Amino acid sequence: MTAxxxxxxxxxxxxRHYHPQATDCRTNKMxxxxxxxxxxxxxxxxxxxETKDESFEIMLPEGVRTVxxxxxLRYEIWKPDHxxxxxxxxxxxxxxx
Amino acid sequence: MKFLKSFLVVxxxxxxxxxxxxxxxxxxxxAAMYDSSSCKECHAEIYAQWEQxxxxxxxxxxLGGLFMTPLAMKDKxxxxxxxPSKATLDTFPCFKCHLPQAVVSADDSFAVDFANALIAxxxxxxxxxxxxxIVCHNTKAIIHKRSEGYxxxxxxxxxxxxxxxxxxxxKKIKKSSIMxxxxxxxxxxxxxxxxxxxxxxxxxxxxxxxxxNYLSKGGQKSCQECHMQKVDGFADHLIAPNWNDxxxxxxxxxxxxxxxxDTVGYDWLLKSKDHKPMVVVNTRINQNAGHRxxxx
Numbered sequence: 497m498t499a500x501x502x503x504x505x506x507x508x509x510x511x512r513h514y515h516p517q518a519t520d521c522r523t524n525k526m527x528x529x530x531x532x533x534x535x536x537x538x539x540x541x542x543x544x545x546e547t548k549d550e551s552f553e554i555m556l557p558e559g560v561r562t563v564x565x566x567x568x569l570r571y572e573i574w575k576p577d578h579x580x581x582x583x584x585x586x587x588x589x590x591x592x593x
Numbered sequence: 594m595k596f597l598k599s600f601l602v603v604x605x606x607x608x609x610x611x612x613x614x615x616x617x618x619x620x621x622x623x624a625a626m627y628d629s630s631s632c633k634e635c636h637a638e639i640y641a642q643w644e645q646x647x648x649x650x651x652x653x654x655x656l657g658g659l660f661m662t663p664l665a666m667k668d669k670x671x672x673x674x675x676x677p678s679k680a681t682l683d684t685f686p687c688f689k690c691h692l693p694q695a696v697v698s699a700d701d702s703f704a705v706d707f708a709n710a711l712i713a714x715x716x717x718x719x720x721x722x723x724x725x726x727i728v729c730h731n732t733k734a735i736i737h738k739r740s741e742g743y744x745x746x747x748x749x750x751x752x753x754x755x756x757x758x759x760x761x762x763x764k765k766i767k768k769s770s771i772m773x774x775x776x777x778x779x780x781x782x783x784x785x786x787x788x789x790x791x792x793x794x795x796x797x798x799x800x801x802x803x804x805x806n807y808l809s810k811g812g813q814k815s816c817q818e819c820h821m822q823k824v825d826g827f828a829d830h831l832i833a834p835n836w837n838d839x840x841x842x843x844x845x846x847x848x849x850x851x852x853x854x855d856t857v858g859y860d861w862l863l864k865s866k867d868h869k870p871m872v873v874v875n876t877r878i879n880q881n882a883g884h885r886x887x888x889x
Binding site for chain 1: 655656658663670671672687794795796802806807810836842843846847851852854856857859869872873874875876877878879880881882883884885886887888889
């Protein structure tokens with residue numbers, strides 16, 4: 497998710513990764529490749545019939561009172577640049593009424 | 594008399610071998626044994642769906658990458674032989690699910706041919722090796738081999754019996770106990786690490802997720818009910834997603850996964866007289882599959 501000021505300056509950028517993660521148990525390095533993966537050490541994937549909630553708190557820099565917030569949910573296939581953007585939601589959020 | 598006796602002995606020894614067929618020694622021999630192109634004539638829709646499926650390109654499913662190549666290269670994996678000419682079936686534990694016909698119908702000479710083709714990146718030859726109609730409707734159609742016997746040559750297995758099937762080779766279809774059950778797919782879609790090999794191998798684990806985290810929450814659909822819904826009257830053999838068709842897969846994923854956000858902007862009172870400009874973005878993601886997304 498990103499937050500940008502009106503003139504396009506990025507003030508916040510955080511990613512969350514949802515997937516099972518494995519090592520070969522011989523070191524603590526996460527590995528890809530069926531020939532070495534041995535056990536999951538962590539699983540952050542989306543589970544059936546469960547909701548994944550996140551809360552991103554963005555402390556704005558001095559003087560910034562309005563940002564354009566964009567949340568993009570992507571499925572990466574093999575490598576980050578080969579991906580499907582499943583949803584993208586943008587919203588202007590202001591501190592002033 | 595002596596001649597006749599020795600003839601009989603030879604005959605008796607030959608029977609079991611020919612019943613299971615000779616073992617394939619080359620890519621072409623194995624491809625021919627499991628060739629399903631004859632099915633196209635009568636099952637045109639199903640055949641066309643299957644041809645676009647990952648099962649029809651089970652050695653290079655995503656963007657044509659031959660992912661078993663490192664296994665044929667010295668020192669690249671724990672399974673790699675010193676030289677492709679020394680490859681055996683044990684070099685490729687991946688065959689268990691990506692090419693199960695090699696496990697039952699090929700021998701080590703096939704593994705050498707296969708390893709050389711990987712080194713040569715010969716996609717045309719390797720592309721003949723697929724999870725064909727015969728693999729699912731014969732090889733993988735019986736799991737209770739003690740109770741029901743091994744899949745018979747020249748018999749196919751479906752969700753119902755067909756006494757007279759018109760195919761030239763497979764003249765009969767018997768009912769499989771598992772064809773419409775999740776375990777049909779679970780045989781290859783994995784439960785966790787495969788520990789029967791000399792080193793652990795872990796690829797798909799989606800069937801484990803289905804068993805332990807979907808059924809446990811009350812989900813009762815089979816894989817087939819979600820992935821093989823009837824299209825024009827026939828069970829869909831595309832068995833989506835097709836990761837090479839990004840547009841269609843995007844639509845499926847949009848239907849399967851929802852994203853909602855809520856936001857608020859306010860001046861947060863961190864401590865007395867110290868207001869901080871704060872924006873909070875809450876995201877909520879749900880999915881409606883019968884297992885984790887993504888797997889593996």
